[in-house]
Amino acid sequence: MGALLIGIDAGCLSVFDRLAEEGVVPNLSALVDASVAAPLRSQIPPWTPSAWPSMYTGVNPGKHGVFGFTGFDGYDFHVVTGGDVRAHRLWTMLDRHGLSSVVVNVPVTHPPDEIDGAIIPGFLAPEDPPCHPDGILEEVRDAIGEYRIYPRYTRGDDSLSDAEKMEEYCSLVDMRGEAFRYLAGRFDPDFGFLEFQKTDTVFHEFDGEWEKVKRVYGAADEQIGRVLEECDPERVFVASDHGIGRYEKPEFRVNALLEDAGYVETTMGGKGMPTWNLMREDLREGKQAEEWEPGAVERLAARLASVGLTTRRVGLVLERLGIADRTRQYAPNGVVKTGNEQVDFPNSTAYMRARTELGVRMNVEGRDPAGKVPADEYDDVRADLVRELESVTDPDGEPVFEEVAPRERYFHGPYADRAVDVVTIPNDFQHFLSAQPSEEYFAETTEPWNHKIDGVFLASGDGIDTSRSIEGAHLFDVAPTILSALGVPRNDRMDGRPLPIVEATDARSYPEYAPAVREAIDASVEGRLEDLGYVE
Structure with a gap:
């Protein structure tokens, strides 16, 4: 194998260092000692479904097209897939130069590309996803036993103890390493990419409880050691x-x-705010679903909300009667969304449509179906929006936002018009942003452990000059650096650069990437996203 890329979701040196001090990650610690290592600056927004594609393509979201968990078609939305990532991946570029790849558990890689090698998609793929080549997932299961993308339980499931949940986490981590080792032996690839997702999820689900973090990282470290050895x-x-x-x-x-x-108009009836869990029940039942339409109960909840009887008010009454939990158990999940206040997107001038996009979208004539902002007033309205957001301070009198900027500062390319119009970056990533309408500006944070801008990058091995500094390394630099290490020309559309630890190859033009047709998302995916805390 000419190069191995180990992806550790949410990995950062502060976590690595603490784990190393406690002797939890001997294999990872050895890699750090043998490598050139530095923080890796993430992109905006620093969230999984957009950031991993930016890493494996080397381009900003304006060039690959994915800005968050959902893509938007007017005011409707769909869950993103690999078909929404419209740029060459590391493995498709290597394939064009006769080099093979094995890719396991990398997010947003469903449906898989047809390359010389093998791909088992990761996060955002359905359970039992189509893999490449056909039949390879069944072959992996025959060889190693069980293989799944997602845990058997849902977040908040009290029927399992924390110990049982940790067993499930570690089993999933083990499956990644075992599958990768089998496929590496089967295909003898030039390039391998193995990703561990639970290193992120453990922080979200268990609020950074350190003993649980150690358990998950310890399992990942053991698999890393076995992969390196074999x-x-x-x-x-x-x-x-x-x-x-x-x-x-x-x-x-x-x-x-x-x-x-x-800027925002709200309504008390409708389909609800864009979130994953609107299609949760269909998705968890294994049905293929892409866009959600409210059923009879959800439509009734919307009508009741329109006359002031919101699900929140109903919930308060049920709590007083002591039957709220039982009622929630049997109520359709969409009731909460249709039966509460929500943004009236067509009638609003500007709004936050999804919190993980980190920004505000304007409703522009000629671009959006019911645009309110005339095109010739776009710059003035946006400038007013920027000033309004820049002026916000928290209860301590500190600015909420570190930066409020026009989108061109962060996104450029053929898909930049899909981005928010105003980028809002929380001050030192200390404020969790919410898109849900509310009477109050501030509330207790619902996700106390969440994403920060600095990840991590390590490199070692043949041709890697570990004496060189990689200070300032960026997420976009990973793909061109690996291509250069393998002697393959990088794509001239890349925004990243080969880091000075390798001899840079030339930049060349690649044919336009032909993405797979976007497929409907399997039942399990929507619910998993809610379980991970990405829905409100």
Whole structure:
């Protein structure tokens, strides 16, 4: 194997260092000692479904097209897939130069590309996803036993103890390493890419509880050691999509501010705010679903909300009667969304549509189906929006946002018009942002452990000059660096650069990437996203 890339979701040096001090990750610690290592600056937004594609393509979201967990078609939305990532991947570029790849558990790789080698998709793929080549997943299961993408339980399931949940986490981690080792032996690839997702999820689900973090990282480290021993790669790279840390400041509800400022209109009836869990039940039952339509109960909840009887008010009454939990158990999940206040997107001037996009979208004539902002007033309205958001301070009098910027500062390319119009970056990533309408601007943070901008990058092995500094390394630099290490020309559309630890190859033009047709998402995916805390 010419090069191995180990992806550790949410990996960062502060976590690595603490784990190393406690002797939890001997294999990872040895890699750090043998490597050139530095923080890896993530992109905006630093969230899984956009950041991993930016890493494996080397381009910003404006060139590959994925800005968050959902893509938008007007005011409707769909869950993103690999078909939404419209740029060449590391493995498709290597394939064009006769080099093979094995890719296991990398997010947003469903449906898989047809390459010389093998791909088992990861996060955002359905359970039992189509893999490449056909039949390879069944072959892997025959060889190693069980293989799954997602845990058997859902977040908040009290029927399992924490110990049982940790067993499930570690089993999933083991499956990744075992599958990769089998496929590496089967295909003898030039390039391998193995990703561990649970190193991120453990922080979200268990609020950074350190003993649980140690358990998951320990399992991942054991698999890393086995992969290194059996595959003996000539070069090893470790990279993460973002870092992780505690959010110390209160949650900020962006649409509450925008409503008071006259930009947002709300409604008490409709389909609800864009989230994953609107299609949760269909998806968990294994049905293929892409867009959600409310059923009879959800439509009734919307009608009741339109006359003031929201599900929140009903819930307060049920709590007083002591039957709220039982009622929630049997109520369709969409009731909560249709039966509460939500943004009226067609009638709003500007709004936050999804919190993980980190920004505000304007409703522009000629671009959006019911645009309100005339095209010739776009710049003036956006400038007013920027000033409004820049002026926000938290209860301590500190600015909520580190930066409020026009999208061109972060996104450029053929798909930049899909991005938010105004980028809003929380101050030191201490404020969790919410898109849910509210009467209050601030509330207790619902996700106290969440993403930080600095991840990690390590590199060692043949041709890697570990004496060189990689200070300032960026997420976009990973793909061109690995291509250069393997002697393959990088794509001239890449925004990243080969880091100075390798001899840079030339930049050349590649034919336009032909993405797979976007497929409907399997039942399990929507619910898993809610379980991971990415829905409100």
